[in-house]
Amino acid sequence: MQKFFLVLSILTALFSPLVYTKAILRGEAKPHRTTRFVLLLITSLTTASLFAQHDQVAIWLAGVSTLQSILIFILSIKRGMGGWAKTDLLCLFIALFGILLWKTTSNPTLALYSAIFADFTGMVPALVKTFYYPKTEVWSFYLLDVFAAGFNLLALKGWSPQEFSYPIYIMLINLAMVLLIIRPKLSLKKDEVLVKQS
Numbered sequence: 001m002q003k004f005f006l007v008l009s010i011l012t013a014l015f016s017p018l019v020y021t022k023a024i025l026r027g028e029a030k031p032h033r034t035t036r037f038v039l040l041l042i043t044s045l046t047t048a049s050l051f052a053q054h055d056q057v058a059i060w061l062a063g064v065s066t067l068q069s070i071l072i073f074i075l076s077i078k079r080g081m082g083g084w085a086k087t088d089l090l091c092l093f094i095a096l097f098g099i100l101l102w103k104t105t106s107n108p109t110l111a112l113y114s115a116i117f118a119d120f121t122g123m124v125p126a127l128v129k130t131f132y133y134p135k136t137e138v139w140s141f142y143l144l145d146v147f148a149a150g151f152n153l154l155a156l157k158g159w160s161p162q163e164f165s166y167p168i169y170i171m172l173i174n175l176a177m178v179l180l181i182i183r184p185k186l187s188l189k190k191d192e193v194l195v196k197q198s
Contacts, residue, residue, distance in 0.1 A: 002155045009151035016144035017068035023138040024075045030136040031076040032129050033083035038095045039124025040069040041090065045103060081129055081136060088125045096123040109162055114168050123173055128178040142177040145170060 023029035047062040082088050098118030105111045130137050149170035156163050 002157060005151045005155035009148050010157060012144050012151060014064060016141050016148065017072060019144060020138065020141040021071060021075065023141065024072070024079050029138045029141070030133075031072055031080045032088075033076045033080045034088040034092050035122050035124075035126040036069070036073040036076040036080065037083075038092065038099075038118065040066075040073045041096075041099060042119055042122070043069045045099065046080045049103075050110070072100075081133070082125055083098035085125075087128065088152040091121050091124045095119075112162060112165060116166060120169070120173065127176065127180065128176060134181045134184050139178045139179065139181040142174040142181070145174040146178065149174065 020029060020031075024031065043062065043066040047066045050062050087153050095118045098121055102111050102114035102118060105114060126137075149167045152167040153164060153171075156167075
């Protein structure tokens, strides 16, 4: 059963960037450049690290993630938003510090939390952008990643913090993006209900 959930997680993770790329090309999504740059660095370093360790399983997913990150970052250069505001640059430097901690520590737990910290800091500009401009993102892309992380959790053999921290983080950060994107629609429906009741 765990292998089934692992396959579901991988397939969902492979499908989600296709949804996002299509939305970008149609002008329905405008990815944040700083966020996409940080995520490109993280996936590239992960792939290089797995290659150096002669990993023969996880490297395939990491490699595909890197290719997807390259594609989305390239698309964000022309079709994205942000990248040079003071907040964006601050988040970029903090994320780079987190990546440096991740790659230089010999403590695997500290490395994991440094990677999560770097990822979160890289996501902050996208969260802020989506709060102010929810129509620049598509909820389906992020919801697919929520499911991918959920399937990954179901595929875990153990429940140590090292194993479940990253999938839970991925679920929560993507769920936050989904809620920010659909928030205006939810408040509009709430207003319609209140009007009908009055």
